[in-house]
Amino acid sequence: MKKYRLLWDKTEEMNWLNDLAKQGWNLTSFGLGLYSFERCQPGEYVYEADLKDKGIRISRAYREILESQNIEIIPTVGYWFLVRRKAALGPLELYSDTPSRISQYRRIRRMFGAVAALELLFSAFVLCIAIHAGSGWMVLEASVLALLGIVLLNAFCQTDRKIRSLEDAPQSADPVRKLLAAGGVLLGCSVLLRPALPACLLWSMAFLGMILGGFGLYVTWKRKTV
Known part of the structure; x- marks a missing residue:
């Protein structure tokens, strides 16, 4: 099967x-x-x-x-x-105590974060090329890469929540706040730097900013409705 x-x-x-x-x-x-x-x-x-x-x-x-x-x-x-x-x-547990479980989840979080960042950056790069070349297929490819990046970003945040629950960490350590801030900065830069940068690069910055900010807002809303 x-x-x-x-x-x-x-x-x-x-x-x-x-x-x-x-x-x-x-x-x-x-x-x-x-x-x-x-x-x-x-x-x-x-x-x-x-x-x-x-x-x-x-x-x-x-x-x-x-x-x-x-x-x-x-x-x-x-x-x-x-x-x-x-x-x-008997039961199979590779990590049975809290410190070792936290260590494992940190490594998992690091993996999700690194791959998500690569997917999102590559999607922005592909979008930049697509706009410059006027290719609709490449825009679709960039969207698929961005979607995969969002899925991995969600896995990163879920893993981080498990770590914070095990550590009893304060809510201020929540990475969603950083995602919202990063999204706002990228959107702001895409507007302020308009006279100095090529249009394709500005669109890519705005694209990433909307993804990070939108994802941050969605997670925040979802948590409040649970």
Whole structure:
């Protein structure tokens, strides 16, 4: 059985995989949102996840630690990897205490933030070229990249909220405030610098400003309505 799902929340992904395991489906491989399963005894395995400690690979030292605890690494693609262990051996938690959980979530937040920033900057770059070349297809491409950046930005904010809840951090540390400020600055610069910069660059700055500001306003509104 194969399933395609894009899950940005670690807890949601683990709950989903463990529920399928209880139904008798064992995960055999994962990559770019595609999960492959095979039949197994219901409840035979439990699952966990982590970021690879060497970029897109797992170091030998980390592999040995996992193997010493009878934890199997599931073949994966990218920075994220999944593991499983026989449920009979007990609960599977790679990070059981609060400081280590915070450390893991910080690494996840950093990954989401870096990739989101790259996606948004690249979308602005593509938009700049599209306006200069008058290409409608490139405008569509820029919009798709921006949408992916927004999804990753949302994952970044959700992860940050988990960190702040574990740390009991004040609301002033909320990155949404910074997104709103950054959006306002970019929009302001796109207006103030109009005489000095090319039109395509000004449109790109305004584009990024609207994305960051709009996303910040949406998250703020959503939190107030929950």
